[in-house]
Amino acid sequence: MGFVHSVRQRQLMPRLVALVLVAGGFVLFKTATASAASPTISVRPAADLGGGKKVTVTGSGLAANAKGYVLECNEAPGEPTVHIGPPFDESLPIGCSAPSLRRITATTPEGTLATITVVHEGRKLGPPCGVFPVIAGCGRADSAGKRPRADAQNFPCPPSPVQQVLGVKCALVFVDTGHDVVSAPITFAGPPAPPPVTVPPTTPVTVPRTTPGTNPPAGPGTGPQTTPGTGPQTTPGTSPGGAPAATPGPGARTGGSGATSSTAPGTVSAGSGSLAFTGLGLPEKILAGVGALLVLFGLALYFFDLKRVAAWFLGL
Secondary structure (H helix, E strand, O other): OHHHHHHHHHHHHHHHHHHHHHHHHHHHHHHHHHHOOOOEEEEEOOOOEOOOOEEEEEEEOOOOOOEEEEEEEEOOOOOOEEEEOOOOOEEEEOOEOOOOHHHOEEOOOOOOEEEEEEOOOEOOOOOOOOOOOOOOOEOOOOOOOOOHHHHHOOOOEOOOHHHHHOOOOEEEEEEEOOOOEEEEEEOEOOOOOOOOOOOOOOOOOOOOOOOOOOOOOOOOOOOOOOOOOOOOOOOOOEOOOOOEOOOOOOOOOOOOOOOOOOOOOOOOOOOOOOOOOOOOOHHHHHHHHHHHHHHHHHHHHHHOOHHHHHHHHHOO
16 A cells, blocks of 8 residues: 555656646736736826826836836827936937926835826926936937927927817826836816907897989980990900909819819828837746746646656657
8 A cells, every 4th residue: 555655646746746837837927917917097187287286196007116207298299209218218209308306206016106296388398308327318319310408399288289289189107117108198278268248239220211203304305315436435354334353363263153162271180199008028028938938847747747758759
């Protein structure tokens, strides 16, 4: 019995080890992918904002225990970017506000965020360059080859009137050392509406009726006479009354119906999508890879006799 029990233990042990490896690898892989889930942030309040307004920013799915800060950005399509240095090493739109050491915050071990920031207005919002080499320094030119501070004035918050017509909006963007770049749109309060105009009622004007007069009949030879060839003459380009004739304006079309048509220029619309999530970071990739390898090795150990496989492979 002792020999049989020992044999069974030897047969059972590899399977137990395989199950442990599979379970451990699955947990590692799940942890890595869960920590790298698409992060999100929300802003309250997010509408009818003004300069100096304090708002609350909350988030989830972010990198755990990561340092970061909240920026305010103009999100115009095709906006130039500038690369900011350590500790963030990200390329951000030129219309984003600069980092503030007083506003540095951190995510929780669960990857959540809760902080308060202040909304700003004006053309001098960007660029998102910090004080080099203290925090998030950037180069002398943006992706368009222009000076960051001068180019940033073209992307204010609120957006310029032309940008607003194209649908451009501003957003609050959270950037952290875990390479999360997440945004949530905000809107600003418009100018106050003008007071309604009251038009006083008008009194209708009554015109008195008149009796047509009676003219004596005209005698013979007293009517108007015209001499042949002496009728009213008109000069080309003038109406019979002497007024200039109407000339078709430029761009007018005349057809059989005399209608005039024109084509209005097309309307360009632009979206303001939020900044995209860049995917798994290097630590998450390593953790997910180790977990996947453990799962595969555990499955191989559970279903195959590795000693026989090795002996067959080596020709023993």
